[in-house]
Amino acid sequence: MNKEKWYMRKYLIVFVILGCIAGCKQSEKSDNKIIIPIDLEKMHEIDLQGEYAMRICLTDNGNPALVDEVKKILFVEGQYIIQGRNKILAFDAQSGVCKMSFSGQGRARDEFISLWDAWIEGKTICIYDMNGKKILRYDFNGNLSEVISIADKASNYPFQVLAKTIGGYYVGKRVYGSVKHNIELNLYDKDFEFVxxxxDLKIESGIYLGYPFFVYSPTEVLYHRYLYNDIYAIDDKQNVTVKYYVDFGENNVPLNPNFKDEYDRIDFVNNSKKDYGTLVSNIYESDKYFCFRFLCERGKCLGVYDKSSGEAASFVFTPFSSASIIDVYVFDDKALLVTQDMDKTCLTTISVDDLLKNNR
Structure with a gap:
């Protein structure tokens, strides 16, 4: 069974996007980390057909495009790069027109068995095939430019996902192995060799729900973990510190010492009647804001922390009557809501500045 669906059965996957940082609440600092309070009862409701919302529906050769299983969205040079089910697609951010797509699934050297992760390096789309033990690089037109085998590299420290640092090295989340309590984060060189x-984070399981683990902020790499509320900063010297803590108050998942691993926490949430805030993901940081998505009974939620004022706000979005909200991201200080309606995938943007007008 799909692990994300399994985890979300308590929530029925309503997929209503909510805002994540509590309305009109002031954040606090503790031990140099910023505590962001979240109140699930105080979220602003935003109509996706409202005056600030701009909607485009994706098309391919003039026909509506339905992207099968949107796993990850990247934004670069005026286009959205979407990682679907073993397929990469690029759409113009203004018109929604498909500019490029490729799959290449197979076992040949220039194909991938599974599209596990994707990221951007300069003008290159990088594909990680964990099962095929290789990384493939494509240009923005979908042309394959390089295949790098990692079968003999970092064999004792295999990675699940990667993020490239400013110095050209990579930070990777380690694959869960037979030995428990391994260190979770590793450093790899430009050739993907273990460094x-x-x-001191310890890996607890190999669970992978498809959400991005890493994101670049202006000066560092931010990292999050499933089912926990800490957001970590990794600096250029590979120091790992907690930068933000998302505090749902009485709706935090308890840190039960009897939980053996993440699966115990999942079972606890699924079997509980309490509305817990969890699955903080799709984190984003700019000079002005820190934003993230989380999940509660009302669906997927967006939170915004305003760095200048120190205030936080949260939002729930109402889609078109027949549409379902699939996910929410933030790029260039604009919230991006992914919806699917019958045979089409649509993207709606609302600037964070406009969202915060509801918080004044």
Whole structure:
């Protein structure tokens, strides 16, 4: 069974996007980390057909495009790069027109068995095939430019996902192995060779729900973990510290010492009648804002922390009557809501500035 669906059965996957940082609440600092309070009862409701919303529906050769299983969205040079089910697609951010797509699934050298992760390096789309033990690089036109085998690299420290640092190295989340309590984060060189373990986080399971783990902020790499509320910053010296803590108050999932691993926490949430805030993901940071998505009974939610004022706000979005909200991201200080309606996938943007007008 799909792990995300399994985890979300308590919530019925309503997929209503909510805002994540509590309305009109002031954040606090503790031990150099910023605590962002979230009140699930105080979220602003935003109509996706409202005056600030701009909607485009994706098309391919003039026909409506339905992207099968949107796993990840990247934004670069005026286009959205979408990682679907073993397929990469690029759409113009203004018109929604498909500019490029490729799959290449197979076992040949220039194909991938599974599209596990995707990221951007300069003008290159990088594909990680964990099962095929290789990384493939494509240009923005979908042309394959390089295939790098990693079968003999970092064999004792395999990675699940990667993020490239400013210095050209990579930070990777380690694959869960037979030995428990391994260090979770590793450093790899530009050729994907293992360099060293970093930080002291211990890997608990191999669960992978498809959400991005890493994101670049202006000066560092931010990292999050499933089912926990800490957001970590990894600096250029590979120091790992908690930068933000998302506090749902009485709706936090308890840190039960009897939980053996993340699966115990999942079972606890699924079997509970309490509305917990969880699955903080799709994190984003700019000079002005820190934003993230989370999940509660009302669906997927968006939170905004205003750095200048220190205030936080949260939002729930109402889609078109027949549409379902699939996910929410933030790019260039604009919320991006992914909806699907019958045979089409649509993208709606609302600037964070306009969202915060509801918080004044």
């Amino acid at each position: 060293k373990e970093i930080g």
